[in-house]
Amino acid sequence: MTAMRFLWVFLGGGLGSAARFAVGSMLLERLGAGFPFGTLAVNLIGSALLAALVHVALAGDAISTELRLGLATGFLGGFTTYSAFSEETFAFLQGGAWGVAAAYVAVTVLGCLAACLVGQSTARWVLGG
DSSP, rough: HHHHHHHHHHHHHHHHHHHHHHHHHHHHHHHSSSSHHHHHHHHHHHHHHHHHHHHHHHHHSSOHHHIIIIIIIIIIIHHHOOOHHHHHHHHHHTOOOOHHHHHHHHHHHHHHHHHHHHHHHHHHHHOOO
């Protein structure tokens, strides 16, 4: 591990975490605390962005290793919230909200897979391939 790669991941992670906080706060203000819309939103957005980034990175040399690490491991690692998703699902289950928990899991998993498809398709369209 080089110091420069570590710095890219460190900076990206801080920015991603701040962006996650901003999205979560905005959605909490607008939609309330009855459902974890912020977590769902960042996981869907993050899945699409990661799929697009991976496609662009693998399609050529447009993105350096350091930038890819900063964006994927750093920013998107800080931005997405799988641990929060797990805890929130568990809280629904403990509260007896089995239907809400099942819906949240299904929408998150299927939605994030669909977001990956959208992200990769968008990247292919932008790159012209």
